[in-house]
Amino acid sequence: MIDSRIEEALGKQINQEFAAAYNYLGMSGYFDANTLDGFAHWMQTQHNEEMAHGMRLFRYLLDRGGKIDLATIPKPRSDFNGTVDAFEAALEQERENTIAINRLYELATECNDYATKSHLQWFLDEQVEEEKTIEDIIAMLRMAKGDISAILFLNEKLGAREAIDEAAPGA
Numbered sequence: 001m002i003d004s005r006i007e008e009a010l011g012k013q014i015n016q017e018f019a020a021a022y023n024y025l026g027m028s029g030y031f032d033a034n035t036l037d038g039f040a041h042w043m044q045t046q047h048n049e050e051m052a053h054g055m056r057l058f059r060y061l062l063d064r065g066g067k068i069d070l071a072t073i074p075k076p077r078s079d080f081n082g083t084v085d086a087f088e089a090a091l092e093q094e095r096e097n098t099i100a101i102n103r104l105y106e107l108a109t110e111c112n113d114y115a116t117k118s119h120l121q122w123f124l125d126e127q128v129e130e131e132k133t134i135e136d137i138i139a140m141l142r143m144a145k146g147d148i149s150a151i152l153f154l155n156e157k158l159g160a161r162e163a164i165d166e167a168a169p170g171a
């Protein structure tokens with residue numbers, strides 16, 4: 001039987017992943033409304049990934065015999081002061097999520113819950129990737145300095161992002 005502290009912490013993390021998904025959806029709507037469809041697509045893909053993360057933990061908690069107690073998802077921001085502002089909000093969210101996953105991992109260590117540690121390893125690796133990707137986009141946006149040709153180039157580039165099937169083995 002899963003430790004009640006891990007059960008509660010996993011419940012919180014499920015909420016955080018779905019809240020992140022909702023925030024990305026807000027960002028996607030913002031970009032779509034501002035005719036940057038590539039940026040909107042990137043954020044929509046990010047939304048889908050966060051939903052998959054939430055479901056990974058949801059499934060895991062059930063598989064461990066834990067109880068699901070879903071909480072409220074806060075209202076996301078849907079308005080930003082341009083591309084950099086939106087991506088900085090995304091980066092802040094990912095950094096907070098990394099801290100949350102680290103804390104969860106520490107708790108699993110404290111509770112000698114090896115299965116949860118193993119499950120969380122994937123999330124730790126994913127966070128490294130997500131933070132780096134967003135940091136790179138912010139760096140490119142800063143280099144662009146609002147130049148419309150550069151922004152449209154990035155719009156094309158982000159629009160070409162392929163969805164990853166995170167349920168697939170090895171994904």
Ligand code: FEO
Pocket residue numbers: 017020049050053094097126127130
């Ligand atoms: Fe679920 Fe963006 O980490």
